[in-house]
Amino acid sequence: MDHSTGHHHGCCQGEHSSRRGFLKLATLGAGVTLMAPMMMSRPALAGSVDTLLLSCMDYRLMGHVASYMNARNMQANYDHVILAGASLGALTDKKPAWGEAFWDHVAVAKELHHIKRVIVMDHRDCGAYKVFLGMDLSPDPAKEAEVHGQYLTKLKAMVKERHPDLEVELLLMGLDGNVEKLAA
Numbered sequence: 001m002d003h004s005t006g007h008h009h010g011c012c013q014g015e016h017s018s019r020r021g022f023l024k025l026a027t028l029g030a031g032v033t034l035m036a037p038m039m040m041s042r043p044a045l046a047g048s049v050d051t052l053l054l055s056c057m058d059y060r061l062m063g064h065v066a067s068y069m070n071a072r073n074m075q076a077n078y079d080h081v082i083l084a085g086a087s088l089g090a091l092t093d094k095k096p097a098w099g100e101a102f103w104d105h106v107a108v109a110k111e112l113h114h115i116k117r118v119i120v121m122d123h124r125d126c127g128a129y130k131v132f133l134g135m136d137l138s139p140d141p142a143k144e145a146e147v148h149g150q151y152l153t154k155l156k157a158m159v160k161e162r163h164p165d166l167e168v169e170l171l172l173m174g175l176d177g178n179v180e181k182l183a184a
Contacts, residue, residue, distance in 0.1 A: 064177035085128025117167040
């Protein structure tokens with residue numbers, strides 16, 4: 001105490017703040033611990049999901065991708081891997097770590113979540129095709145579908161080779177959210 005002013009300084013004032021801060025943190029921690037079981041979703045508690053989805057990172061399509069998966073009654077029932085170019089991102093020589101990451105995700109999704117299917121969703125007007133292949137395919141929709149189909153088919157064959165137990169579904173989404181299933 002500063003005897004000339006009658007005010008506390010130093011450790012006593014700090015102790016008061018520290019005790020109050022500690023009590024706030026302890027209360028918050030206890031609340032989070034008690035709430036954690038209620039915050040976990042059904043799939044998280046069950047430990048499995050049906051599908052791993054690979055899609056592109058294009059911000060224009062995130063809402064469409066979620067809407068498509070929800071329309072298939074897959075809301076909160078899939079793992080999601082995002083790579084620029086989707087199938088191309090998993091296959092390109094220009095970013096080999098991306099392919100490694102994709103395969104690691106497939107293996108972990110099988111082990112932890114017991115997936116049965118991989119859905120690969122490419123999309124039209126994809127910038128990754130422009131960056132990695134130097135091609136703007138969007139002016140020719142038929143050629144665009146053909147080139148995407150080549151990469152999608154190649155990735156499907158690789159998934160089936162490494163994981164013959166997994167189903168593989170190939171999709172091509174338009175910028176409007178319409179999805180075409182591609183046969184491979």
